[in-house]
Every structure is written in structure tokens, then in C-alpha cells.
Amino acid sequence: MDTDVVVVGAGLAGLQSARRLERLGLRVTVLEAGDAVGGRVRTDRVDGFLCDRGFQVLNPSYPAVRDWIDVPSLALQTFGVGVVVRTGETRTTLAHPLRHPQHALGTVLSDLTPVSDLVALARWLGPTLLHARAAFRSTPDLPLRESFDQVGLTGRLRRDVLDTFLAGVLADSTGSTSAGFVRLLMRSFALAAPGLPREGMQAMPEQMAAWLSEPVRLSTPARELRETSDGVAVSTDQGTLRARAAVVAVGPQDVASLVDVPAPVTHGLTTWWFRTPEVPRASPFIVLDASRPGGGPAGPVWNTAVVSEAALSYAPPGEHLVQATTLLDRPDGRASEADVLRDLARIYGTSTARWEVLVHHVVEHTLPAQPPPLRDRRPRWTGDRVLVAGDHQATGSIQGALLSGDRAGHAVASRLRP
Template identity: 50%
Template sequence: MHDVIVIGAGLAGLRCAGLLAEDGLDVVVLEAADAVGGRQRTDIVDGFRLDRGFQVLNPAYPALRRSVDLDALALGSFPVGVRVRTERGMAELRHPLRHPLSIVASLRSGLVNGTDAVALARWAAPALVHPISRLAQNDVTLSEGWDAAGLRGPLRTAVLEPFLAGVLAERRGETSNAFARRLIRYFALGRPGLPAQGIAAVPEQLAAHARAAGADIRLGARVERTSALGSGMQVELADGDPVSAARVVVAVGPDAVADLTGLPAPATNGLQTWWFAAAEPPTRSALLAVDGRGRGPIVNTVVMTNTVPSYAPAGRHLIAATCLLPRGGAPADENDVRRHLSEIWNADVTAWELVRRDDIVDALPAQPAPLGAPRSPRSADRLYVAGDHRDTASIQGALASGERAARAILTDAGAPGSAGSLRR
């Protein structure tokens, strides 16, 4: 009998497994897919490096800094700012403290005025000094939070709303105001980017650490059910003999957690990403672009190879375009996506090759107001649950949840930090 079985080799499961194995426990990780990563996967298609949906990695996340060697990822960083398609053309807004020379251009864009700037500062400033637990007190929706701050002009409607629609996977402003403030804090403090080898480099590094600590990671091991077995737990596989352990951590995605735990399925928001290849990029800018006019299906688009050239073969360029994927609604049509791309970039996109389309129905757990405290990893006797749906909808939330599950197991086993007394 193992000490711990971790079901799922996403970020939460791998982080939990690595910590437990590091502390001397006998840990086995069961993953249904053919590779680790969960929603953080990267595929090589015709020489292009395609993440499973558009991803960004923010080095300002505290749990990320604790978990991985950021230097080893060789991050390519996106500029801190956004390009906005307006009726008058394309405008650029950059982080005013990091790019002070851009302030004049931002003011001339017509997207920023004094009232909006003060209102944005009033809304965002608390996140720079208060923990999220304080921000969550008397929490409201993001839309209500902006209204209360007096943020109603073009900075909101043409910049923040379209930008955050892609980040939060919803454009109705129903997300927790406290959570959105916290995300903006991380954007302000960090420079989001991507590993040279794709987002999969993060879970691959976590898996390598877990294996080095002694964890056994088994791929292609689909779990069908868990059940109590004497003083432990038994896990039944779709193909193979049952596996038993003293404790089990369910660290699967939001779409599968209900089947293995009996807990209600967490609500999620969906995203759709289109990957196009081109001989020439529509711009040399590495900024994320949005449509400030409120048109079309695309919430953001970016030339990936202007930030991470390794995402495409030599002499080629990769462009990502992301749309919302409403549950039960019709996905965006390729013709509409191409039309919208041509408007945003002011370019002829007819020759662009569609490499792949990713429809991620459960891209992110919904984070409605009011924001609750992170949920306990303890689900039942000797059964634990980890994942961003137990914390916050982010890489930070997934990693922190995995850490919390590991701490709970160490505590429940009787002697935190003492490997010898944990082997029960």
C-alpha cells in the first residue's frame, strides 16, 4: 500500500506529489492522459509549438516562484501594455511607470482621461497594499466595483473590458471584484510571458522534481472510482489492477472532479483559441491587441513569435486569436474570425494558414462574487481535493491548492515534517 495516490498530473497534483515525496512519502501519481500538464499542455504541430489554448505565465505569482526554476524556463516576456483598435486606428497603452515616455501617446489616444485615470487608481490601489482576504470583504461584481470607483469612460469600455474578457473568460463583469483586483496587481508587478518550450515546460519541471524526490508518475492510467478500503483507500483503474494507499488526492480538472468525489461540479467559463501561421507578421509589436470598438468574436489576438520565436519554424510566424466559448452557445465561425482579424490588424489574412483550433469548454473555473476563502482540501476521511477550482482561477491558485493539500496530508498523518512517522 502506498502512502498517497494523487489522481491527476496537472499543476496542483504535481506540486502536491512533489512536496509529499520530498518529505519521504511513497507517492504514486495516476494520470489519464499521455503526458503531464492537465490544461497546461503544448503540442508540436507542423513545427509550430501550440499550447492548449492561449496561455500566459506570470512570474509574479508567489506559488510559481516557490515551485519552479523560472530562469530554466527561458521566459519570453510580453510587453506590459495593450494595443487597442479604435475607430481612428491602432493605439498603444503601456505601463506608465515602466514606460514613462508612453504617457503622452496614451493621453493622445483618446482612451485615457484624467477622470478615468483617477478612478482606475482608486479601484486598483487597494490590491497593492491589502491581502486578498481584505479585498474580499464586502465583495461585489467587477462591474459594480468599477461603477463604485467611478470608472465609466473609454479606459473601461475600450481597454479594460475587452482585455479582461480574455483573462477571465467572460465579458459580463460578473467576476469577483476582489479577484480581478488581485489579478491586476500581478500584472502590475510581473511581466507575463511564456517558456521557450511552451507552457508545458512548467508541469514538466514539476514532474521532474517529483520524480527526483521519488514519486512514481504513471501516464495512461485512467481512474474510474475511489472507495474506502479498511483503514485506507482503493483506486480502480479503467485498465489495470486497483491501486491502494493510505490517502488519495483528487487533483483532476473541473470537468472530472464530480465523478471522483461526489462534490458538485464547479462552474466554468470556456475559451476558444485559433492558431494561424503566416509568412509575415501583421506587426512587429509584441503587445496583445484587443478591439476597443466592441465588435466581432475575438477578445484578444497576439503575434506569438514576436515574444517567443521558438513557437514557429524558422521563417514562419504564429498568430493566436482567442474568443469566448459560451456554454451551450455557438462557437465562433472561421470566416467571422478571419474578418475580425483583418480589421484588428488592418491586414490581409486570407493567406494565413489555420494550424489548429482549440475549444476549451472548461478553460477556467468561474470566479463569481462574493469571493470565498480557499476551500479546505479535505473532502472525506482520507480523501482530499486540489485544483484551481478550490482556490482561485489561475496558475497561482492551482499551485497553492496543491501545496495546501500536501500540508493537510502531512498534518493528518500525525507528524508534519517527519518522514519516518508519516509512513503509515
């Protein structure tokens, strides 16, 4: 045998699986098709700017992040806990009253937060805020849109704020995601301020890879994986690796090419990254547009942020970085640069004539679909010695990826023990 376990894929799930297997005393070889670790958690460096592949944030309240990531060493730079909502020509800041007391009165008195909606939101989210397991006990779990309807959350807080914000977080504008899963996400946002590592989101998987005893084999895609009489054989362009077991932790778009499981359904988005000489809005909050009659964005941009206002390291001195996200399940999800800049000029109320695009990321498989019911899923065995892990085998989040990888490590180690 060349090693005890081959882990295919150096995203968050694969790296956490490898780390757990090593801690349990097994030899591990990690193969990664890309030129760096991270999977979907990657950062491009462009002219001194940091541009993550798809706008994403790290939430330190996730249990898996607290337990397995050295968050202090990442030097997290946090966004505001709240949003700025543009309705017509008005921009309203809605913020966590305890974290941003200067916005508390404006948040409570806003037309966007009628008392009836706040009461309905408390009814919908309250039990999960107190106990995370309550999200799994919702009977029955419903699609998000039906769950909001059920508690009477039907006013402007939903139409102009929650629907738009959550669509961007989930890459799903249809409201079909499990309400139980969304409750868990909302709980995490309430418990901590999300942020960005000083060196970009890719710093997290790079930290995890550095903890492994053997370097990840980059630019080494697994071409074929098959079970043998005494383990597995993994074919690569450099030869065949033989091991006692394998963890397949590739992205949702690639898993079916290696093992006999259906390709997971996914949601996608695009992120535009612009450099600007002037700051369009001095605010650490994500900006939503609710200018369409009946609620929601009037253009292709579902959320935007002056990222460098929250994360100074993401832009060189004297310049500013703006992200704009569009959703691929919308007709205008592949809007042109000109259309996106026109929409941003309207949202920020400023000229974008001097803005320059740094990079445009089209992330077809941002997150696995998470329809109801919410279940506490486990990594999937596809044979005696092959286990599939990833957020598509848990929940579509950093928490889900890390937890699935850790469970895979434990499961494989248990099977290999004499």
C-alpha cells in the first residue's frame, strides 16, 4: 500500500477529513486537481486587490470553525451586522441593536420593520436562537417562502429585506430552500459578525493544509477510482495510488465522475469585483436594493458592498474595492459589465464611469440545493472502502463542509481499525 487513505479533493471537507485521519494515526495522501488548496474557497490577487471567487464570508460562530480553525491567526476583518437597504432614493441602515446601538432607533422605527413583521420574525426564529437543534424539530420543515407565510411574515421586512438578503446568501431567489436550514444560518448571523481573513478567504484552507504532515499533491486530478480486493486504486496522470480506503471530497459538479452517485443539484451566482478611486459609500454593511415595486432588486445586482470598508487588506492604499453579486437563477444573472455598472450607479447614487473591473467570477456550482426536510446527514459510503464527503453531503455552508469532512475521517478510521 502507498498510504492508508487517499483523500481526493483539497477543499474544506477534504482537508478536515485528512486532518482527522492523521490525528487518528493514519497515513494520508491528499490529491487536488487545482493549482492551490481550497476548492470553492479561493482568492485571486489582482493588482494588489484580494478578490474571493464568489463573494463569501467567514462566520466565527459556526461550531466547526470555533473547534477546528485558528480564527485569531486569520485576523478576521468584520462586516457590520445588518444591511443597508435602498428603496427608491432612500437608503436605510438596519442593524443589530446591541452591536450597532447608533442604528438601533432608526432600525426599530423604520418603515421596513413594522411591528407585525418583527413579531412574526421572532415567532419564526426565536426557538432556533435559543437552541440550534430546534431547527431540526420543525414539523414539518417547509420551503422558506411557505414557512414565512405560515407565521404571517408577509410585510416589507420580508419583501424588501429578508427575501433579497437570503437569496444572495443562498444563491437561490425562489424561496425553495429548507426553512430549518435558513434558521440555522440566521442564528449564526445573530451570534457573531461575519468577516474576511486579512489574506483572503483562501487563507483558511491554506491554514488547514499547513497542519498536515504531507504536502497536498496539487495539479493532480484523480482520473479513476476503483475498489480492489484489499482497498482502493486511484489513477492519476502520474500513476496509480493504492490505499486501504478513499474519501472523495470533490465539488458537487465532479463527484459523479468518480463514484456512482447522482450529481447534486446546485445554485450559482456571479461576483463582479471593481476598483474605484473614490469610496461610493463609507459603510461596513452589505447593501441591498429593494426598488422594484412589490420588493426586490430593480436590476441584476442582488447585493453589493464596499468590501474595503470592512476589510482594509482587500485593497491597496488609496483605492477601494466593490463587489456586486448577481444570481444565475434569474434571467439577468449573466448581465453585462455595462448593465452591472449602470445598476451600481443607481444603487449607490454616484457615477461609476471611473470604476474598473478587476475580475468577474462565474460560480456555476456555488452551493448545493438544500430543499426541505432538513436532516442531520452523514457522509455516504459508495462501497466498502469509499466514502463521499462535502457540503453536498451535509449543509451548503462552511459549517457543513467542515463537519462532513470530520465525520468522514472518523467513519473511515473506524472501518479500518482491526
